[in-house]
Amino acid sequence: MNKYILSLLGTALGLNCLAQANISPAPAQDKKVIVMGARLHTGNGKVIENSYLIFEQGKITGLGDATVVRLDPSGSTLINASNKHIYPGFIAPVTNLGLVEISSVKATMDYSEIGELNPHIRALVAYNTDSKVPATIRSNGVLMAQITPQGGTISGSSSVVQLDAWNWEDAAIRTDDALHLNWPVTPKFRGQGSRAGVPSAAELSSRTQNTINQLDQLFAEAKAYAETEKPVVVNGRLAAMKHLFDGTQKLFITANAQKDIISAVKFAKKYNITPVLVEGDEAYLIIPFLKENNISVVVKEPHNLPVMNDDDVNMPYKNAGVLANAGINVSMSLHSYWQLRNLPFMAGTVAAWGLDKEKALQTITLNTAKVLGIDKTAGSLEIGKDATFFISDGDALDMKTNKVEKAFIQGRDINLDNLHKQLDKKFSDKYKAGKQ
Structure with missing residues (x-):
């Protein structure tokens, strides 16, 4: 009972604070x-x-x-x-800004849906222009954002908005600009069998492959559906993927291990799609592969700890510079809305760790605009x-x-x-x- 009372009090206090602005x-x-x-x-x-x-x-x-x-x-x-x-x-890609107001209050969170394959979900229609968070990040120069759903294997489609609007229709700069896919993670440990309820590597690999097979089937069906002039039966999930195949919608794939990145890129190329890589912790290990396939990378915030124990302790700071100096189009992401006010300072960190100052600026301006397909106007x-x-x-x-x-x-x-x-x-x- 006390837990529910505290939750209600927290909600009331939060709403009271929001009402002040x-x-x-x-x-x-x-x-x-x-x-x-x-x-x-x-x-x-x-x-x-x-x-x-x-x-x-x-x-x-x-x-x-x-x-x-x-x-x-x-x-x-x-x-x-x-x-x-x-x-x-400044432009913030791949963020749940406007889809969550108070992270401790479930009723204010609208960035994830039930199910694993949700290509028909549109983040834009859930975007809350009355949120008090955008005003705090505008004060640091972040004036546009890619509002992005999260969760599941296919999260849904994002849209690019400007951060001063009456409603989501006014805010929209580019609607349904990209579909977001979280690539199934390859197991990183070995084991012959399950023990203490922990699945073996073989079982995890089987689950991963099953998910990839489901994705393959979905993309094959969506491609066939897109090529059908007048489908007999309307399928909303497949129709939502139509523009992936004519190049007017992009595919953003979140993957980190080099093996997963290679698999994800090859999967997309199978359907003549050039994806955008999101996060890519080990992207710096396969730079020739990324350049060969013309892959842009949206790196995650550099103010992080290294992913692997044997990584360079400063690798998160250096990552964007290593990729950009190698000729890859790099932009920067801060998934959590509450961190977005620090986006320019993340670019400043990148500038201090190997990237020219104006090129670091590009990671949150022109490079991002190119990735989002709005570089003709922003x-x-x-x-x-x-x-x-x-x-x-x-x-x-x-x-x-x-x-x-x-x-x-x-x-x-x-x-x-x-x-x-x-x-x-x-x-x-x-x-x-x-x-x-």
Whole structure:
């Protein structure tokens, strides 16, 4: 009984805290804006030391070196960003953001469904734009995310959203961009028989192979269904996989051991699909194979311990740099919504462990946009792309200096207030007043 009472109290306190923040989405841009004087990081490796950036109706219409042009600011809003930095909006792939609000309250978790093979599940329709979490991560420059289901062998389809919207329809940038598959894990220990209820390696291998056989059958049926012009019987699960085979939807496969990565890639190639590898702890051991098959890698957060006992203790820090320096397209993932505010600092860690600073920036901007299929409109600051960027008083990849002062999503000047800032002000004011 006490457990249930505590759970109810926790829910009530959580909802009470959430009710304190009331931040409405910004209105559409109605006036041309010129930002002058900032150090502009384009997101594609280039830096403009003293820049100008012009955007109208949500699109970038001009940018370049402010020292060689004369701009007419009449009829425009002029922002002086001297001695500050401009960055493209950071993008968080493979995350359950907006699908869970309070991790200790089951009723607020909507990122996983019952069953193992759920290609028909769409994370987008469960995305909660009223969540108070996105506002906290926007304050560190994360302005877009790939909302991703989790659990099972096939989790369902993700969608890419911008993080300032009234509802999921407004938020969507690219719907059902990818299907997510968790590759069956190959057993790593040996044994002749079961003991104390522990299955043998042979039994585990048999289970793994059975799962792969089920996947093979499902993909074969889905491919045949996709090639059928007018199916006699409508099958929602198979129809949800149709765009894997015409190239308009991507396949993200989570795998870590090198043997599993190779098996997963060969499985996808069998159906003429070039997958995106997620996590890939041992990807650095098979770089030639990944390059040969044109595989992009979404590495998991570098602030982790090594996976194997004999791994280099600093391998999680080095992993992204090793892959990127070898010519592989690398982006960075933080699966848990509560870690996303640290995404830029993860990229900063990668920069400190072997990757050029601007290339590290690309792991959370343009590289990610390419993987998600939104690089024509997002991921870098270029004429014609969305005006989704932010202004920081310091280096956005450095925890000590990151200070986002202004942010725009598709030209809209968004509110950077959030629950954390409100609570900080509340208790700072309390102690400034001398109250205990």
